[in-house]
Amino acid sequence: MANDSTSVIIVGGGLSGTLTAINLLRYTVQQRVSITLLNPTPALGRGLAYRDHDNNDLLLNVPAGNMSAFANAPSHFVEFCQRIDPSVSAGSFMPRRCYGDYLEHCLTDAMAAHPGRLHTTVAEVCEVRALSETKGFKVKLSSGQYLTAQHVVLALGHQLPRFPIPLGPMERDLIIDAWDFERMNRLPSGVPILILGTGHTAVDVLLHLSQRVRPSAVWMASRRGLLPAAHRLNLPPAPVVLSPDAFGESPLRTRDLMHRLRREVARQIRRGLDWRDVLNQLRSHTPQLWQGMPLAERQRFLRHAVPFWDIHRHRLAPLAAERLQSLLAAGTVEVLAARLLAVRKTRHDRLALEFKPRGQTPTQALSVAAIINCTGPSMAIGPDSQPLLQQLTRDRLMAPDPCGLGLNVNDRHQLTNAQGNAIAGLWYVGPMLKARYWEAIAAPELRVHAQQLAQDLAMQMAAHSMSSPLPGTINPALMPG
Numbered sequence: 001m002a003n004d005s006t007s008v009i010i011v012g013g014g015l016s017g018t019l020t021a022i023n024l025l026r027y028t029v030q031q032r033v034s035i036t037l038l039n040p041t042p043a044l045g046r047g048l049a050y051r052d053h054d055n056n057d058l059l060l061n062v063p064a065g066n067m068s069a070f071a072n073a074p075s076h077f078v079e080f081c082q083r084i085d086p087s088v089s090a091g092s093f094m095p096r097r098c099y100g101d102y103l104e105h106c107l108t109d110a111m112a113a114h115p116g117r118l119h120t121t122v123a124e125v126c127e128v129r130a131l132s133e134t135k136g137f138k139v140k141l142s143s144g145q146y147l148t149a150q151h152v153v154l155a156l157g158h159q160l161p162r163f164p165i166p167l168g169p170m171e172r173d174l175i176i177d178a179w180d181f182e183r184m185n186r187l188p189s190g191v192p193i194l195i196l197g198t199g200h201t202a203v204d205v206l207l208h209l210s211q212r213v214r215p216s217a218v219w220m221a222s223r224r225g226l227l228p229a230a231h232r233l234n235l236p237p238a239p240v241v242l243s244p245d246a247f248g249e250s251p252l253r254t255r256d257l258m259h260r261l262r263r264e265v266a267r268q269i270r271r272g273l274d275w276r277d278v279l280n281q282l283r284s285h286t287p288q289l290w291q292g293m294p295l296a297e298r299q300r301f302l303r304h305a306v307p308f309w310d311i312h313r314h315r316l317a318p319l320a321a322e323r324l325q326s327l328l329a330a331g332t333v334e335v336l337a338a339r340l341l342a343v344r345k346t347r348h349d350r351l352a353l354e355f356k357p358r359g360q361t362p363t364q365a366l367s368v369a370a371i372i373n374c375t376g377p378s379m380a381i382g383p384d385s386q387p388l389l390q391q392l393t394r395d396r397l398m399a400p401d402p403c404g405l406g407l408n409v410n411d412r413h414q415l416t417n418a419q420g421n422a423i424a425g426l427w428y429v430g431p432m433l434k435a436r437y438w439e440a441i442a443a444p445e446l447r448v449h450a451q452q453l454a455q456d457l458a459m460q461m462a463a464h465s466m467s468s469p470l471p472g473t474i475n476p477a478l479m480p481g
């Protein structure tokens, strides 16, 4: 058993963990804190979204001008791209793998500027346990090794989508996860396929299948059958000045929020603006609105409003939208508004599917060779979450969000327990911030969270020794078992 004592361990080297590491290097120059970044593969900055083996047709869904790793240097990513292709502008939609190259480049630069202070290790963490007294945390790796650190930042990213109905082992063989392009590439051409989901990922998968696999037929199904709207091509956002008051005061009801949003969109359209500008501007106010909604209203929003919210808020790059439209026009794909009721594997290695079409009584049957599960990353923490999340929940070092949107943190990104007390030394950044902020899963928001977390953590390390936790935080080692 190796026993290495470091000050900060960051678990997960996707966008969130990588940007936290870079910011932490900058904020701790004086303290010379040692930082360790752990990731199961050597590919840092890439995570699930920006992998280098994905094809170049998978485009960012945010224009380059809003994808800088640093909110205070908005043209940083555009300048990186222009060194490769001078025609790139702030309105360009770049390949996702290019964004991974960029994040890797940012990390390499930061490590060169702060030599010897950031250690990157290929490792998967399976447990984080509080040490007795105030000594921090013991981190167990799946290799069986242990590390210790005073602070642990969890940047674990996305969980895979869950399948909406129970499956037997026979059926499971023919279900493919949304981002498993290698398995998709092994599908024979000329077979019928179901893409479960009609959001962003489903469109990515459709475009990939139609180029690489050439199925005989493709269905895309979700309860409402709504497809994402498109971004405009190369248009700078028009100045819309919105006030969160336009959407009501807390406690805010879902019905009022959606009503006022529609009214504001109509008002701005009358002024010659575009609905997208309203949604873009709303983005910075969304956390405040979300926090003004009582739990029952948040749950109502999730039940009724999310499909409409998502297709307008998470838009497709114009080129992806154009490709989708031509596949729809050619009849290569059919979109179903229907709920999947049953899946059964047949003797001919097919899946017999039963659907309940929206608003209709008779069920609909389909036969497909495979289902690609594109129902969106699961945010809920439960029995099928990774062992680390289950152990942290069992040890009461974190509390799952009651809406199933991730985990609870305070306004400093410290994990909190069920009573809302911060766990001293344990931090979180990543898409599960959705539970607290709703608008938190994309790069423009995560870069700010990573920076704020690094700043708070650096200040805390400078100001406090672990023997005197901040007021309002609890020492996990002293919690009842």
Ligand SMILES: Cc1cc2nc3c(=O)[nH]c(=O)nc-3n(C[C@H](O)[C@H](O)[C@H](O)COP(=O)(O)OP(=O)(O)OC[C@H]3O[C@@H](n4cnc5c(N)ncnc54)[C@H](O)[C@@H]3O)c2cc1C
Binding pocket: 011, 012, 013, 014, 015, 016, 017, 038, 039, 040, 041, 046, 047, 048, 049, 050, 059, 060, 061, 062, 096, 123, 124, 125, 126, 155, 156, 157, 158, 201, 377, 386, 388, 429, 430, 431, 441, 442, 443, 444, 446
């Ligand atoms: C397919 C896809 C496309 C997207 N496209 C865009 C886009 O165009 N624009 C945009 O702004 N946002 C986009 N997003 C949103 C995305 O959430 C963020 O941009 C960002 O990638 C999230 O990064 P992350 O580091 O939090 O998570 P991830 O990218 O999931 O990275 C988490 C990392 O932690 C590692 N890890 C997990 N568990 C452990 C463990 N136990 N031990 C060690 N390491 C662990 C994982 O292996 C992974 O490397 C996209 C998301 C997806 C899924």
